[in-house]
Amino acid sequence: MKQRGFEIVTKANRKFADETILLPQRSDAGSAGYDFYSNEDAKIYPGGSHTFFTDVKSYMLDDEVLMVYVRSSMGIKRGLNLSNSTGVIDASYYSNPENDGNIGIALRNIGSEEVVIQKGERIAQGIFTKFLTADTEEVLNESRDGGFGSSGL
Numbered sequence: 001m002k003q004r005g006f007e008i009v010t011k012a013n014r015k016f017a018d019e020t021i022l023l024p025q026r027s028d029a030g031s032a033g034y035d036f037y038s039n040e041d042a043k044i045y046p047g048g049s050h051t052f053f054t055d056v057k058s059y060m061l062d063d064e065v066l067m068v069y070v071r072s073s074m075g076i077k078r079g080l081n082l083s084n085s086t087g088v089i090d091a092s093y094y095s096n097p098e099n100d101g102n103i104g105i106a107l108r109n110i111g112s113e114e115v116v117i118q119k120g121e122r123i124a125q126g127i128f129t130k131f132l133t134a135d136t137e138e139v140l141n142e143s144r145d146g147g148f149g150s151s152g153l
Contacts, residue, residue, distance in 0.1 A: 003061055004064060006024050009100040014102070016039040016040065016055055019119075021039065021055045023056060024054075024125075033126060034126045034127070037120055037122055038121045039052070039053065039054065040052065041118055044080065044108075047109065048109055049106055050107055051105065054104070056102070057093075057100060058101065058103065058126070059091070060091050063131060063133075064091060064128055065090060065091070066088075067128075068087030068105060068124050070082050070124055071123065078111070080108065082107065083106035087105065105123060
């Protein structure tokens with residue numbers, strides 16, 4: 001039984017259908033994070049942002065989440081952060097009907113100079129972790145119907 005990992009989204013949901021997609025991987029055996037790669041060259045101007053679609057989806061157990069963070073080299077050396085601070089990829093995002101779980105990573109330039117990201121560059125890292133739920137939990141929906149923001153405003 002598969003527990004957690006990464007797959008390429010279906011061809012119909014890929015943003016870069018003709019590109020070779022690199023699945024996230026850890027830099028070394030001691031790394032907690034799985035590095036995500038850019039599929040494109042992009043410039044991010046000061047105050048601007050860009051969403052990088054990875055064409056990758058993630059599967060995990062129902063009581064797990066993939067937390068996505070900017071790589072420290074992006075934040076410290078290049079003045080980039082995630083537009084939403086931390087990405088939360090729920091287990092229910094996998095293979096959703098809207099985009100098949102295509103993980104998008106939005107980077108914002110908080111520096112004073114433009115930043116160039118090159119295709120193949122590592123831009124963020126994802127860490128799998130368990131989460132807890134409240135005893136008195138009531139969920140809004142039994143299942144997920146879409147992609148970004150589909151679990152509620």
